Amino acid sequence: MNTFFARASRHVGFQVGAVLLLLFVGTALVSLLWTPHPIDALNMRIKLTPSSPSYLLGTDHLGRDVLSRIMVGAQTSITVGLIAVAIGLTLGVALGAWAAARGGWVDEALSRTSDLIFAFPAVLIAILITSVLGASAQNAILAIAIFNIPVFARVTRGAALAMWSRDFVRAATAMGQGPVGITLRHVLPNIASVLIVQATIQFAVAILAEAGLSYLGLGAQPPVPSWGRMLRDAQTYIFQAPELAVWPGLAIALAVLGLNMLGDGLRDLLDPRLRLLRVG
């Protein structure tokens, strides 16, 4: 662990990513307790005003404080991202580990199914699901979770298969341990680093997907603030208040960038094999 921190202190990308993530999570936490203005206080007299000391990022088309809504929007992003990734991770890892342990037709069926899902652009699947089930934050979470499952299943299967061919796992098999025991005791702990890296990156993907769905009106429903929705609303006022589109756009970009840098950094720091590959 000491070497992890030692290496982390030299990895600039990881540090930048960590700072951005802290900022992102910190904003969401602060907004739970305090925002400069109530997020749904309409005030038509001050709609579309530019930045001012009392409204740092100005007001939107209904006279609401943009900064407050960006802050609470971080909550929406994190909630949707976390739950979607958690569902995807749980089911995906279970399926992937099963496929690797069982092999045969289970493996074949799971691999082909995930191929099938990958063949569709993820956003299209999400749009399909939300338009059938109705637009809401829950359905957006469901849609994003569904395309997360095969991602995690694949990564887990690949990494777990490599583990199953290792000598210590073979030894455990020879000693009579069952597949479930081996998976829990030997395989999963050894592929945890790969999963952590993947989860970080999928979190970024989920945030982007949520923003995309909300932008299309299929994500979180108003008046719940969501960055994608704010972009959508801002678009129609682009001639009057172009900066309205900048703030949520910037928030999405920074959150996604931070998580990606963090994910890449984690990969470098946690997975010696990949690091060697890159050097070599």
Add this chain to the structure above:
Amino acid sequence: MDSLSRRHLFGAAGTLMGALATLSVLGADALISEARAQGPAKDRLVIGISLEPPVLDPTKNAAAAIREVTTPSIYESLGRIDRNGAIGPGLAESWSISEDGKEYLFKLRPGVTFHNGEPFDASMVKFSLDRLFAADSTNPAKSLYTDIDKVEIVDPATVKVTLKSPNSFLLYSLSLGDAAIMTPKTAPTNDKSPVGTGPFVFKERKEGDSITLEKSPTYRDPGSIKLNTVIFKIVKDPSAQVNALLAGDIDAFPGFQAPELVERLKKDPRFAVVIGTTEGEVILATNNGKKPFNDLKVRQAIAHAINREELISAESGYGVPIGSHFAPHNKAYVDLTKTYPFDIAKAKALLAEAGYPNGFEATLKLPPVGYAQRAGEVMANQLGKIGIKIAISSLQWPQWLSEVFKERNYDLTIVAHTEANDLDRYARDGYYWGYDSPEFKAKWREVLAATDFTKRDELLKEAQRIVSRDAVNGFLFQLAKIGVWKKDLVGLWENSPTPQVDLTGVYWK
């Protein structure tokens, strides 16, 4: 493998967002070059419309876009609605009504030919009117015509229509596109290749893009038509509509629906921005058949909670407050916006009296239109102030039509009723509001029976008062008609008493 799949997913999301963001810019460039290549034309008009007509036959489908394109340019009816909403002669030159209001004698216009060369006479009128009220009629406005008992041909230029009971809106109904006069030969195919008697003939349709009409060589008064080619171009996205206008690809947008973008066009000296009135009442439609909205006190509380000033401000100021289901430009309009004035304390007190001192939860299902989305967010906020906690859910049109309109599975929704004289909906059984008032139904029968229009206007005012007093729906505002067109284009309607684009008097200066 993981980095591959990651790129894949990012690619999809990123491309989508990027494409949407750059669409307007690229679109504008392409349109500019196209417009330059074509140069100015004084007999050609490109009209922008935001919704595509599903078919080109107004007797088969209720979509307003069909009427915009086809009535009265391709099809004509017996009467004709003018720019003020008054009824003048159309294919009928004149008419007389019997004393008891049950017999209408129409004198038909001579010298009229259909686009396919067939001469127009009474047999086509009988054919077209018989289809309206027949038992197997699929006309979207069938209920307007079910008072008709029979249609008889008196001579080739005269038709007699007999009613079961008087209907003071009959002339109006017979002037709508729904009652377009067609010939039996082409009626089955009119949805794809429309044939009528109007001043323009259908030339071609490019699905999803445009519909082209040309001046009819057989029109009875060809000299009065100044345009040779009219193209209806479908542009759905409001930003793209602005770009198309700025680029010169579109000459006129009579029904521009993005008030927040109008400021940009007002600054441009090439365009006239004309603000008029429409028949579109935007209402907070309320499910009167469902608890707690079946309680008058709850509906009154909602009415007191509505701040129309704020709602209209969210529409960038375009809209006129209404207090009942009636258009302010109408002669029979009575201002009822003060029936339940904005008063939060009163609203809360009424809710408490109704047994909801802490309010309740309700859903607000919104159709995918700008005014509903904007008003929805404001409305949720206003109702929140009296303790009604609103959950918004946005639906697509087909979902809205089935869930809200057909199955009546909703609490509240926001929608504009754009038909003229649509107060009769409050007398209908099984309509989606679930309003059932014997008092209103009786009043409406009186309205229908009144052949004297002064008396009918008085009765209409009383009918408005009943609907307003019962707070059937939340009455928000009347949609404004925002027309944008080139300054040297003359003759387009400034108001929209009915969803038509009348091109007969339109010309370039």
